[in-house]
Amino acid sequence: MEELILDALFQDFKEREVLKVSPFGDIFFKEDDLKGGKVYSVCQILPPTRPVDNPAKKGEFMFLCQVIAFDEDTFQQFLTVKRKSFFFKRNVPEQIQNLYDALITRFGLRLELKKRLGKTSKDQVYGYCASDPYNSTNPNAEKVDLSVYHKEVLKYIEKNPRQFYSDIWELNSENDFGLATQKLYYGYGFELPRGIFECNNLRCLAVSNQTVKDLYPGILKLKSLNELTLRNVSLMAPDLINKLYKFKYLVSLTISRDGDYYSVPLNGLPPKLEQINSLKYLDFSGNKSPLWSSVVKITGLKTLNLSNTSLTRITSRIKNLNRLEELDLSNNKITELPESLVTLKRLKVLRLNNNPLLTLPNWIGKLKQLEVLDLQETQLTTLPDSIYNLTNLKELNLRKNPFKDLPQSLVKIPMNVLKLEMQNKALFSEEVKLKLEQLPDGDCYFESDFNFKLMVINKLMYIDEVLYPKFNVHFFAKNYKDRTINIEEEGYKIIPEVAAYFKKLPIPSSLLLDIVELQPDGGDEIYAQLIPFWSGEDDCFDVKSIADIKYLPSLKVTNSMNFSDELVAKLKKKSIEVIMY
Template sequence: MASGGFVDFFRKQKLSGELLKKLETTYLTVNAVLEDAEELQVTKPAVRRWLDELKDAVYDAEHVLDEIATQALQSELDAEFQTTASKVQKSIFAFRNSFVEEIKPMIQKIVGRLESLARQKKTIGLTEGGGGKSSEIFATSSLVEESDICGRNDEKDAIINLLLSNEARGNEMSVIAIVGMGGIGKTTLAQLLYNDKRVKEYFDLDAWVYVSKEVDVTKVTKKIMDELSLSTDDTDDIMSLNQLQLTLKKKLTGKKFLIVLDDVWNENYVNWEDLSKPLKSGAQGSKVIVTTRDHEVALVMRASSTHPLKKLREEDCRSLFTKHAFYDGNPNAHPQLEELGRQIVEKCDGLPLAIKAIGDLLRYELDVDEWNKILKSDLWDLPIDKTKILPALKLSYKYLPSHLKRCFAYCSIFPKNYIFKKNKLVLLWMAEGFLHESKNMTMEEVGDNYFSALVSRSLFQQSSGNKSLFTMHDLVNDLATFVSGKFNLRMEGDYSGENANKVRHLSYVREEFDGFKKFEALYKTKLCTFLPIDLSHSYFSYLTKKVPHELLPMLKCLRVLSLSLYRNMTELPDLIGKLTHLRYLDLSSTRVQKLPDSIYKLCNLQTLILSQCGMLIALPSDMWKLVSLRHLDITGTRITEMPIQLGRLKCLQTLTKFIVGKGSGSCIEELGKLTNLRGSLSILKLQNVESSIDALDASLRNKKYLEELVLEWERDDNFSESQKIVLDSLRPHTNLKSLAIKYYCGRSLSDWIGLPSFSKLAYLRLQNCYYCSSLPSLGQLPSLQNLSIVGFNEVVRVGSEFCGSGGSSSVNSFGALKVLKFEVKRRIARPSSFFNQTSDY
């Protein structure tokens, strides 16, 4: 609403500014009670209904505002692209007038809905800034029943070894952080450590302080003093922070202390610095244990050791459940319940809080039907007064900033145990409008920060050691489902149409054959997301043609559309051009042969994924009109030439492949205009570059965000002297991490390839450069780990010059090398002795 283009369009079309002001004011009014509504919706159905209506109205408002923003953008593009006379201009003007008449009552209707909701807030008991104190019901103490604990012995022993050690920087106390999601057992482990006999004997003083969301340093300092029995009378309540800390410092001086700060949320470095000042007076060996859900807290507190808690092992889960669910501790006496108990434990997915809570709920219940009811129920349906599962986990959501709440709730479209990719999720968030560009960061960088914040808060977990793959704990997934409500639909089987008027984001598990019955009820929805999920790992599926040709063109609000992996998907209907809100389109691994010409009308499209579309041979000629396009993946396609004027796509960051043409509109100069390229880029048909000037126009040296680069010529049986000049001019930025050069026909490679200034280059592949008779000096590339040299049939000797450093073999040459591959079709002489290899490669 505040963007220049939006306001200008509003003014030019004589739309009432009062309407916008009214919309803004009403929105702020309901936003003020939003926190209270989210807290009370758990126990008050009326508040839940009010909140659903509010979300629905805001979705509608967003869509209308996006309609206006899209029309404003389209007006700018019409002015830029039009080459026609006044007749066309009159047609455009008439369309705009009709658009204004159509949009005005829509805004009025939305304002009316929001005003009505704002009037209801007092009736249903909502207050501004409410809902902030419920976490106090979780205040902890140091007491623990050790016989009630299962597992965590390894973690306990590791941390006790640290507690009993004297390692420290000078006389400073050291901080040990225990990090993990809500209910994972951080406080229980801290209690075990705090009450251990060896620990009690080792420290002169100890204190247990429940912190939670407290940010007042004075109050936390006072709590520490209370625990250390330093507070003597009511005058402490009026003492300044300085007086409190002087008293605390005097008490701690020369004493070895242990302080547990339980459930810390505060990420403010200044607060921790102020709090820790008197703590630095303790004797060497003093320790602070902090428990937190947020890795950022551990960083802010400069933890010398961080211990991320993982889920309980399966056998520990079963033991814990048995202790709580069977009053005699013997499940063998109840064989039917034992099997149900095993399934209930699986449902709790290694979370001790859930296991204990449900076990306690069933402790004196021997009715099989009741156990079945618990097994089949949603964990959020369990009595809130008897279990703390929902409130404990919901704190993780409650204390998220509003921009992260929306991103987290969106993730309920993923099935349980689904492994998702960080980069893909960020692109989905961007398409849904959750991310906004700033002066210093792109939307993608903002999304990366949001993602890292959710990982830091233990809501996302890294999967299987792969840094790009993540998952959510089952109960965190349940939490996302709860807070997203009726607006996210994870469809399993056919959809009945329940709450169809509310559903905005849809995912479904792709099956081998997806017939129309599965999607029939979606006509009633205002979908923003249409996302098939692959769980079966079958490479291809089949989708009824009614979906792309009849259903999708009716979903005018779509922002995210994926038809990936459908084997029978050979074309998109021309009507796709009417989905003007579309930001994300994934057609990867389909048999699409061409894209409809109407695709140029998708002026908001940000991401277009065409990878592994093996039948696709060309892109539409008007691709240059997709002015919002940021990511274009054409890996694995049969495209042989680029559309003209691709350099006009100024927002483009990802371009996986560029085929150099001979025409002026598709020459390598177009690459030079794409100043924001990053990630991976393959430049093919480099034989079409005629001069060094043309090669310099690609501006590879200025593309500092490119990490992987492939330079490839077409295979040729003729030696080419000009290719050396071209390669010299294609020198990339020194930030490059991976480089491949293929089918180059010069006699020698460029000197820049071995320069030590390419300090990040880890992977280098030189392939089928048949006429090269020598190799560049590669030994001084400091980060080179993987070197592959294939098809250099003219090379007969590899000497010490290969090491670099003036041709002398050096101990520092190839210092990081882990993988070396030589592969040629002839026998060559032994290389320098530093390889310590035989003469056959």
């Protein structure tokens, strides 16, 4: 069972030998370091770290792996600390003693649980135990049969997507360079230290938002890499791209870009990626021309992100990727869907937003295992009745589409699943249609309180992106005719002309019914338009009146950031939940 847990967690097909299980169900194991030696490690099984007033539910897990030793003698010394006298412990290397205290006794927790729950038998462990301060009381701890406990752990890993437990390795810093270093992140201009290429057991390397000339050839020494992320990285050596297939234990590969500042898009996938048998998560978003003939060869993929890659079609050969669970093809130029998508029986997430889809085929209802279907901002004018057959959906996003009619069956889809504007819901719901008829005709100006109006504009213009045009202060200043607006000099307080623009801005009443929550956080985009260099430390955007809340009949939740105690009380009287900021 323990071997199966490690295989499911790492997913890299590397051989690992289980050596021992701790009193808390943690798994000790060894593996080759790919340089002729061995690495002795532990995989801790813990509840997720959560605040004390919101503890993790029993049966939710996170995993943390750390290196213990690089030879058998040191590992055995670690295991036998408990058999020695207190005097001997004092002579044990501090690192070994600290590891023993953290992993075997959990800093006294084992003794505490012995008193509370009693001793464990040979086949039992103390399960569901955290070592973090938030869950230090361990209300869910119990004596549990080891095989039963580990079966539950394995089931959790297999059921949940990788992002729920991908943070397997602790993040290291430059000061930690050495054989035990497992994870390193660099970004925004930080120079890559040469020492990283000596971290033979590095599992995860992420480089983002910078120019890097010296990754190659040193990176090829990092043969144990399990995750590699190169996001918005420029000047990558062509030889690096061409030799990525040499990382035989790579499970997750991200080569993506989301802007023009740092990087030039790659043309086509790196070659021979199909030779990485362990590759399951591939993100090539923001690049160009990924040939489907190359993509469909990587048959082990679980997640594929080809968003914003100028794709114009989906190949029928996508059926070869029959292990896909998540497929993101958003922000492309795809106009139709091949019926071969129906063969992807494991597909749970399908993102097609921002594609010029003209019709949604009736066979879409056969994708009954789908949990997320994103069709936002396509060109759909109607939907097939079969959409209601997608009974496992947790999110159906239909926003920003020019619908002319919609099937009545959408009424049966729960409100928390269906993401759709009220004016489009009125196409199939008489109840919504009546609500719309009760709204004031035309536009609203929110004249009672300008700061309250700013909260509404931020929601519609910068979060939901349904209020156009999206205001940009730099573009506004450049094109303003009446005087010169110098943002560098004037951007430390409200620019009068910008304030005047927003005060006069009409807000269509049809958009207001969709506002269910307003959550200002001080860093909202609207404030950066009014005061480009605002420190966020004064109260210039505090709300004085909520009289215009009458225009938001669907508002259910806000927070206290911009409201006084008096206004918070008034909001609560209107049955609006106020989260204290």
